[in-house]
Amino acid sequence: MSVEALEAAPAVPYGQLVPVTVHFDDLDALGMLHNSRYPLLVERAWAEFWHARGFGFDGDWAAAGDMCNVIKEMKVSYEQPVTRPGYYAAHLWVERLGRTGLTYGFRLCSADGEQTYARGHRVLVRVDPQALRPTPWSDRAREIAAELLHPEAQAA
Template sequence: MSERSRPHRRSDYAHFRAMTTRWMDNDSYRHLNNTVYYSFFDTAVCQYLIENGVLDVKQSPVIGLVAETKCGYFKEISFPSVVHAGLRVGRLGNTSITYEVGLFRDDDDDACAQGHFVHVYVDRATSQPVPLPDGVKEAVAPLLVRGPTVAA
C-alpha cells in the first residue's frame, strides 16, 4: 500500500478560479457532497478553456471527454465558503491532457481536496481520438508543471 499524498499548496498552481459554495451543496453530514468537488474540477477546466478561446461547447469540432478522474480529500468544505480552484497541467500527450486541480477553502494555503481529470480529445462527430489542436496546446502551455511529455 502506498503512502497517502500530502495536500498541495496554493503556490503549486498556475491559475485560479474562485467559486462560491451554495446551501444546496451541503449534504446530510453538513459538508459538501463529493459530487460537488468534481463539479468544481469540471468548471475550473472548462471555464479556463472557454476563456482562452479553445472551447465552444456548442460548435468546437474537437472536444475533450473525461476518460479518468480522481479526487483525494484532506479537509471538509461546507457552505458558506469560497472555493479557489487551482489549475495546472500534469501531462500533455498526443490526444490527451491530465488537468490537475486543487481546491482551497477561503484563505487556506493547503488544499482541502486535490485530484485530476484526464481529457481525451475527440472529433465531435465521430467520437474518435484526434491529435491535440495547436490552439489547445498553446492555451494550456502556461499551466504545465513538468516539461511536456508525449504519449505513445
C-alpha cells in the first residue's frame, strides 16, 4: 500500500486510519472475529504504515534498523464484536515517543472510523540486533512517528 493510498483513508482528528480486511476465516465458531485477530490486524496495519514510508524487514536484522524492535507490553480492550467479514480500519496514533521506546495507541474500527470494536496500546523498544539491548530510534523514524502523536502526547 502506498502513502497516497493510506492518505486517501477518511480523516481522523489525530493519527491515521489504515484500511484492514476481515476475512470469513478470521471469525470464530460463534461468528465473531477471534480475539487473537484484533492485534494481528493492527500489527498488519502498522506494517503497512511503515512499509509505505520505506521501512521494512527482509530477514537481515542487522540491516533492519528501526524495524528491529521488540514488544514490551500490549493491552487490548474489546468493546463490541466484529460479526462479519468486510472492510474495516485500524486507527493508529503515537501516545509516547521516547528515545528507545514508543507507545502507540490503536482502535479497530469501522472503515470510516465512526464505530469502535476494540482499542488498546502497545509498547515497542528498538533494540540493537547484536546486543539485543535498547538503542535509540533513528531521526527519520522519530520524525514520522511524531506526525502521529496524539495531541495530549509528548515526545522525549
